[in-house]
Amino acid sequence: MSLHKTPIEWATHTWNPVTGCNHGCPYCYARSIARRFAPKATEHLAEDTSFTAEDNGCYVLHKPTRQEDAGGHGRTSPYPFAFSPTFFEYKLDLPEKCKTPARIFVCSMADLFGEWVPDEWIFRVFEACLKAPQHKYLFLTKNPQRYIKMSKEGNLPDLANFWYGSTTTDPDMEFFWSDWHNTFLSIEPLLAPFEEEPSHNGIGLVDWAIIGAETGPGASRHRPKREWVDAIVNTARREGVPVYMKDSLAEVWGPDLLREFPADLLLPGEEVQV
Template sequence: MQSTTIEWCVSKDGSPGFTWNPSTGCLGPGGTVDSPKRCQGCYAASIQARWGKTDLARGFMPEFHEGRLTEPARRRKPTAIFTCSMADLWGDWVPAKWIRAVLKVALECERHTFIFLTKNPKRYIGFGPFPHNVWIGATTRTQQEYSRAADALAEVEAAVRFVSVEPMLGRLYDLHRATPPGSGRPGWKPDWVIIGDLTRSGRPLGKAKDEWVSALTADARRHKIPVFHKDSLEARGFTSRELPGGRHA
């Protein structure tokens, strides 16, 4: 585990959170071992390549690091832990036993908050309800992606279900999912929304238009959902740093 500068990963006492990577590597949404479909500009793959542990031509193949499972237990101070920042633990290719092993650690270390993020939120279904110290999130860049992710997140019980709209690549203005007719289920909205621009080498590229960010922020406010604007939007005056539970970073 190591301390992180990821601005939304903040422990309860306001100190920086940690990343923990009991699994690394990813095949990308819909990818397989024979035919990986990694996202263009994958941040995790490029970091791993920079560390020299792999190279992009060869892989970023999924691996499980059993020896790292004890790391959270060794940290006494309650910490926000972005889990598998260098992987997508919820890809369809990930063996269920890897996921169960990670969730067991979360259950045993209830002083920490374990934060997950995936591009494949339907994989959460079947592993819930999640322990009270687990937050589950989905990366959604457009309204269409959001709608699919929201349908999956609404199916699973967790203390915090959130969306990370980063990079924001299109208009996304409607966070409330109406009740499917005849389903008997209540409508659904996320517990937290993170918004960020596309960046290259840490520099914002201005892909997230001001009007899109404003519209999504306004929709979140309308539904009383906390909003976190990433640093990539700060220069344009978007400076909300809200966290779930009424906290601020």
């Protein structure tokens, strides 16, 4: 078992010690994937499955498990509890096992900072990151209030290789920024107009901005306007904030997508795009 190489353009790997999320976003790709690979009605989890069910609908899985069909054919179960929040204890050592520096999107299949996630899960994920300081860790949440609370309590590490992202789809959503922590916005999917106003769109306060359009069945109905993207890019340029455009923005922006990283997020051998 190892970190997963990812097609997500701004990371090199994903690591999912926690999966599942209760936010219920209609455009969620992670929920579809988890449900597709969860045990079917004709399958069951292997008898030696070792897990704990918590009172709040969360699960702790102590070791890898298999799902088996009626004929006894088995396969490893990647999402034994579908999209219910699940802590895969046995995946905590994966960053440590990978010696080559990586830019890791932590919990691409979850919201690690959702209100339902026990503090202990987050602390244990942080501990695992601390044991593998060769990597850059990118966290992302739709619940930036949890970052704010943890920061006030002194529980949010302000390390050079920890990056805290907030997902926003319109400029009025709350996000996290800090003078002590590395922060970024993931404006994806971009669903509403942004203006060229740092105070309106927050771009001047964070250290990096990722922009993407909606993909999947609803994409054509929710395609962002070019002027919204221009407003974000112009603000970022004025404020000196690097911009990373996902492939999904090509139809709006054209083929020459901006692929900028903050210098501190680059891995050995990578160069800053100018």
